[in-house]
Amino acid sequence: MNNDPLSLRTLFLLDPSVTFLNHGSFGATPIPVFEKYQEWQRMLEKEPVEFLGRKASEYLAEARQAIAPELGCDPDDFTFVINATTGMNVVIHSLPLTAQDEVLTTNHEYGAIDKTWQFYARQKGFTIVRARFSLPVSSPDLWIEELWSQVTPRTRVISISHITSPTALVFPVEKVIERARNAGILTLIDGAHSPGQIPVNLRKLGADFYTGNFHKWVCAPKGAGFLYVRPEYHSLIQPLIVSWGYDNPNSQRSPFLDHTEWWGTRDISAFLTVPEAYQFLRTHHWDKVRERCHQQLKETCNAFRERLGVIPLSADQDTWNAQMISLQIPRLSPRSIPEVSRRLWEDFRIEVPLVEWEDSVLIRISFQGYNTPEDYKKLEHALGEILVAPIT
Ligand SMILES: Cc1ncc(COP(=O)(O)O)c(C=O)c1O
Missing domain, CATH: 3.40.640.10 (Type I PLP-dependent aspartate aminotransferase-like (Major domain))
Structure with missing residues (x-):
């Protein structure tokens, strides 16, 4: 049974025009x-x-x-x-x-x-x-x-x-x-x-x-x-x-x-x-899928840290993260959340939550079996575009 992201994606009802990086909020259900x-x-x-x-x-x-x-x-x-x-x-x-x-x-x-x-x-x-x-x-x-x-x-x-x-x-x-x-x-x-x-x-x-x-x-x-x-x-x-x-x-x-x-x-x-x-997860070798998602999480964390200056909340993602990570965006103030969220959705059609937490802004990214490396590249690009201009 194929469990690569593109094959898995065809098994979900998710809108293909959306880069869906928010499995964490409400999940998503496969067709079978x-x-x-x-x-x-x-x-x-x-x-x-x-x-x-x-x-x-x-x-x-x-x-x-x-x-x-x-x-x-x-x-x-x-x-x-x-x-x-x-x-x-x-x-x-x-x-x-x-x-x-x-x-x-x-x-x-x-x-x-x-x-x-x-x-x-x-x-x-x-x-x-x-x-x-x-x-x-x-x-x-x-x-x-x-x-x-x-x-x-x-x-x-x-x-x-x-x-x-x-x-x-x-x-x-x-x-x-x-x-x-x-x-x-x-x-x-x-x-x-x-x-x-x-x-x-x-x-x-x-x-x-x-x-x-x-x-x-x-x-x-x-x-x-x-x-x-x-x-x-x-x-x-x-x-x-x-x-x-x-x-x-x-x-x-x-x-x-x-x-x-x-x-x-x-x-x-x-x-x-x-x-x-549960049967669906077993059939699609979800242990392997989870491993792949976690690996992608670490790669994304490193890439975003280098290129966007975001700050992870954990020193070691193997210990503290599974298939979600929250990254602090130091350049943003909580007041900017509605505008940045609007731009991510309207300009880039990316579904990802920005969260105000302890006076800081966190972006919480989910990694699920249907997500491809390109999904995270799109988010990196979109955030790069949004963060070049000061947002109040
Ligand atoms: C830690 C935690 N507890 C509780 C909930 C509430 O879940 P539900 O809306 O399914 O009750 C959430 C939702 O995301 C959550 O993240």
Whole structure:
């Protein structure tokens, strides 16, 4: 099976006139996976009562069974959620935090998750502490010490990303989880970008709570994510939407699945398509594809640094990056983001996000199987053109 970029590109529905360097935001789905998704949708519409009323739970259990080996966990220890935002909300909503408690997070987290924490901190009165790190990040041990310097006797939860959104860094979460467990601190990991991009073995990782997306790097249809909860915390999970699974004394399952599976009528086809998405990755030797993308990332980082003067946030891309990198553009101020974004899109038809982070401007570049070296040359050329003139 061919897995070179041009062959893979023909398998995606992406607009060929766009240089698409933003797989990270919402992913993209290959045609065979999308067709399977539509097949599930057709099946649902053919007999909605049979599908949703009688079969849904069985179909979902079969899908969890097929996906569990990919996540390295038992099928009953994770549930489908439509996205990582929902997974994080379910856990944050369920945690019994009080005004005496602190939650440790970082200044690299996804904005909507920061807001979720803020919302509950206002309701319950706990304190949010944000760790910061020396940049460029270099030694994982130093990073962990910097995180740990913010732990206090009041720290109840550490909530961090596995791969960060604005800065695209792979955080060394394994060691944090181990240390937190020894200190009696709960860990909540936001793995929105992890499945499909880096290995995720939940049993080995040992996090108490871990949520992730299938619709980004596993290339499943939009609206497919998961929430994993360690068995000892299943009974802690409250429904974010109260429905039939609540207060179900005759149930044979853990309250975790009962509280999260049925949230009223909805289309579960994206969930059921996830096994097909994993199959697509296997068929196309995705380990090799990832390696190639990572190599391209390093080459692009070096070329952009030399020619455009951008600054990587990591000293060593093999340790800190997988298939995304954020580069700081020192010549730009955050005020220029709308204009530079407009020019990249309107003048060059390049889809790539510019992010304001800690008063600086970052460009976050994704490397996916369908991207060619020419895609990055186009971006280099476009940025070169844009940066020659001062932008206010
Ligand atoms: C680290 C992180 N967490 C959470 C999310 C939210 O993902 P979703 O919109 O699929 O819920 C994102 C989105 O990019 C993310 O980067």
